[in-house]
Amino acid sequence: MRQAYGNVAGWQSPRSFKEGYLGMVEVSHSLMRNKAAKQQHEAVLQGFPKVPEWFRKVFAYTKWGAELNAWVTPTFFKWLVGPMEVRDVDINGVTQRSQVHIKKCRYLETSGCVGMCVNLCKFPTQKFFTEEMGMPLTMKPNFDDLSCEMIFGQVPPPIEEDEARAQPCFATCPTARTVAPNCPKLA
Secondary structure (H helix, E strand, O other), X not given: OHHHHHHHXXXXXXXXXXXXXXXXXXXXXXHHOOOOHHHHHHHHHHOOOOOOHHHHHHOOOOHHHHHHHHHHHHHHHHHHHOOEEEEEEEEOOEXXXXXXXXXXXXXXXXXXXXXXXXXXXXXXXXXXXXXXXXXXXXEEEOOOOOOEEEEEOOOOOOHHHOHHHHOOOOOOOOOOOOOOXXXXXXX
C-alpha cells in the first residue's frame, strides 16, 4: 500500500520499510499535498485494483456477500486500522452480521488528520466497494473516540450529503493551518 501510494504521490518516505506504517502515513500526507478533496479520492483509487466485470456478476450483492466481507475484513485490515469486531446491523429491515466495528482507528490516530481519514480512506473505500466491487459500503468514523463503523450492504449517502464533510480539524492536526468550523481539506 505504501509503495502504491508513493507511486501515485511521486514521493516515497525515507523511513525504512521496517517502519512501514509510519512511512505509509507520511506518504499519505504527501498524497494530500496540493490536491483538492476530489483529486485526493481519485489518487487513492488509482492504487486500488481493477475488478473485472465478470466478478461483479458472479459476486453480485447478497446478504451472504456482505457478511462474508465483514467476516474477512478483521483478518486482512487489522494492520491498517487496528482491532475490530463484527457486529449485527439492520439493513432495510433485515438483520445481518455485516458491520465491522473498528475500536480505535490506527490510521486516524496516527495521522491525526480528519482530511486524511475522509479523503484517503472513507470516500475512496466506499466508492471502490460500492461502484467497483458492487458491494455497498458505508463507513462512519467517530471523530470523538476514533472508532469507525464499516457497514457492508448499506449504500453510502452522496458525498455532498455526508455528515463527515462538516467535521472540523482536530486541534492537533499536523496539516491544519487555521482552526475552522469545517476541515478545509474536505472542501
